Amino acid sequence: MKPANPLRTWLTRHAQVSLSSLGRLYRAPLASFMTAAVIGIALALPAGLYLLTTNLQQLSDRWDSNADFSLFLQQDLGISQAQALAGRLSDWPEIDTLQLITPDAALAEFRAHSGFGGTLDSLDKNPLPAVLAIKPADRYSDADSAAALLERLQALPEVELAQLDLQWVKRFNAMVDIVRRSIWIMAALLGLAVLLIVGNTIRLEIQNRRSEIEITKLIGATNAFIRRPFLYAGFWYGLLGAILALLLIQLTFLQLHGPVHQLAELYQSDFRLQALTGNEALALLLAGILLGLLGALLAVGRHLAAIEPT
Amino acid sequence: MIRFDNVSKRYPGGREALQAVNFHLPAGAMAFLTGHSGAGKSTLLKLIALLERTSRGQLFLDGENLSRTRKRKIPFVRRKIGVIFQDHRLLFDRTVFDNVALPLVIAGYRHQDTRRRVRAALDKVGLLDKERALPVTLSGGEQQRVGIARAVVNKPPVLLADEPTGNLDPDLSREIMVLFEQFNSVGVTILIASHDLDLISRLHHPRLVLHAGRLVNGDILDS
Numbered sequence: 001m002k003p004a005n006p007l008r009t010w011l012t013r014h015a016q017v018s019l020s021s022l023g024r025l026y027r028a029p030l031a032s033f034m035t036a037a038v039i040g041i042a043l044a045l046p047a048g049l050y051l052l053t054t055n056l057q058q059l060s061d062r063w064d065s066n067a068d069f070s071l072f073l074q075q076d077l078g079i080s081q082a083q084a085l086a087g088r089l090s091d092w093p094e095i096d097t098l099q100l101i102t103p104d105a106a107l108a109e110f111r112a113h114s115g116f117g118g119t120l121d122s123l124d125k126n127p128l129p130a131v132l133a134i135k136p137a138d139r140y141s142d143a144d145s146a147a148a149l150l151e152r153l154q155a156l157p158e159v160e161l162a163q164l165d166l167q168w169v170k171r172f173n174a175m176v177d178i179v180r181r182s183i184w185i186m187a188a189l190l191g192l193a194v195l196l197i198v199g200n201t202i203r204l205e206i207q208n209r210r211s212e213i214e215i216t217k218l219i220g221a222t223n224a225f226i227r228r229p230f231l232y233a234g235f236w237y238g239l240l241g242a243i244l245a246l247l248l249i250q251l252t253f254l255q256l257h258g259p260v261h262q263l264a265e266l267y268q269s270d271f272r273l274q275a276l277t278g279n280e281a282l283a284l285l286l287a288g289i290l291l292g293l294l295g296a297l298l299a300v301g302r303h304l305a306a307i308e309p310t
Numbered sequence: 311m312i313r314f315d316n317v318s319k320r321y322p323g324g325r326e327a328l329q330a331v332n333f334h335l336p337a338g339a340m341a342f343l344t345g346h347s348g349a350g351k352s353t354l355l356k357l358i359a360l361l362e363r364t365s366r367g368q369l370f371l372d373g374e375n376l377s378r379t380r381k382r383k384i385p386f387v388r389r390k391i392g393v394i395f396q397d398h399r400l401l402f403d404r405t406v407f408d409n410v411a412l413p414l415v416i417a418g419y420r421h422q423d424t425r426r427r428v429r430a431a432l433d434k435v436g437l438l439d440k441e442r443a444l445p446v447t448l449s450g451g452e453q454q455r456v457g458i459a460r461a462v463v464n465k466p467p468v469l470l471a472d473e474p475t476g477n478l479d480p481d482l483s484r485e486i487m488v489l490f491e492q493f494n495s496v497g498v499t500i501l502i503a504s505h506d507l508d509l510i511s512r513l514h515h516p517r518l519v520l521h522a523g524r525l526v527n528g529d530i531l532d533s
Contacts, residue, residue: 009418009420010418012420012421013418016415211399211401212401212403214399215399215400215401215412216412216416217385218359218361218388218393218399219388219389219393219412219413219416219460220385220386220387220388220389220413220416220417221385221416222385222416223385225385225416308361309361310356310361
């Protein structure tokens with residue numbers, strides 16, 4: 001009787017070993033869960049922050065396209081002249097809507113919201129100019145056309161100052177960029193942590209099973225045969241950790257989804273918190289598996305060779 | 311089957327465990343290896359199973375020069391040898407069945423074949439009813455028989471036993487020896503290290519006597 005054909009043997013063997021490794025984790029549920037939980041948290045942190053930045057990015061993208069122009073009109077311009085200008089501008093194809101805020105209206109609003117009402121009373125004359133708030137048409141809201149429009153508006157004789165409210169969006173994007181970079185650094189460090197956690201767990205496992213390793217080597221096991229269950233253990237730790245990380249992120253998402261929606265509605269926004277996409281979730285699972293395997297590989301390479309039967 | 315050609319083994323530190331050992335154990339033979347403790351019996355067996363490497367001389371197993379075997383090939387040499395230890399070396403967290411199946415699992419046998427062969431081996435040593443038991447629940451003699459079943463389950467051409475009756479009473483020892491003789495009768499080459507001279511003298515097999523690392527009567531097997 002010869003052993004069965006090599007490919008089939010190889011496949012059966014891998015299936016058996018992977019299941020028995022999983023069974024081994026299952027038989028020590030608390031210890032396995034704790035290891036997987038640590039890995040899960042370490043993976044969930046950078047993944048969750050990544051999700052946060054994609055949401056912030058999405059938010060700022062909306063603001064990008066909603067960039068408004070503010071035209072501060074000449075101080076000595078009368079209401080009728082301002083209305084005439086508004087009438088002319090509303091015919092421009094670049095402009096979607098526009099709203100005239102008279103000096104009186106601006107003053108009233110400022111008085112109501114700024115908390116400087118008393119100070120304003122001491123002024124003998126309204127210092128605020130009339131303002132035209134302009135929303136560009138969608139087709140003209142990209143950066144280049146917006147800049148061109150800004151130039152044209154600034155050239156109008158009635159306009160003291162034309163301002164595109166983009167500066168702060170740029171600053172916001174710069175901040176998101178910094179956060180994103182810090183997340184990559186953090187992800188690298190936490191990935192290293194996962195590697196060490198898995199490596200250490202496997203190292204302990206190897207020590208616990210030292211006599212078993214010796215005996216199997218004694219009766220003709222190859223190094224690959226002995227390595228295999230430990231690599232599968234690393235695989236399972238990584239996969240379980242990644243699944244836990246996904247659960248953590250999903251739970252957080254469910255917790256925040258309602259309140260964020262509510263907040264967005266208060267701002268008349270239809271902004272919705274985005275969950276991880278299928279591809280991103282898959283990437284997280286793969287990252288977990290890869291780190292688990294790599295950690296096991298490191299431990300196995302260092303410690304298994306040292307065990308020889310006597 | 312097993313040939314020692316001027317084999318010496320010097321351990322790190324300078325102790326000469328074996329010095330210029332010569333003998334030839336032909337295929338299908340059964341022999342005892344005797345001598346005082348520390349005479350080099352265990353070392354000699356370890357050299358055959360490649361647990362230790364020869365310092366000088368050449369050692370052949372089934373025509374293969376083990377002094378030249380590469381590290382990577384060692385597992386495949388060991389699969390040709392069934393080794394039985396005085397301390398059994400069983401896996402205590404696995405059932406008797408799983409312990410005996412281990413060499414077959416390592417060699418990649420199919421599940422059905424494994425079952426059949428493990429059953430046959432357990433039947434041979436009289437432990438078929440204990441296949442689901444854990445080794446700790448067995449007596450010393452039973453554990454030894456599990457070790458023997460594991461050693462023969464993949465039908466290796468060579469069996470090595472290191473003090474297989476060391477901890478057993480005379481009756482059990484005799485049973486174990488009868489088992490070995492049965493395997494020998496179907497062609498397995500067997501080398502048993504033992505200092506149980508009483509038992510050995512009652513069985514009519516050639517003896518290799520080691521004294522302080524030297525073979526006193528190695529020539530008796532040279533034919």
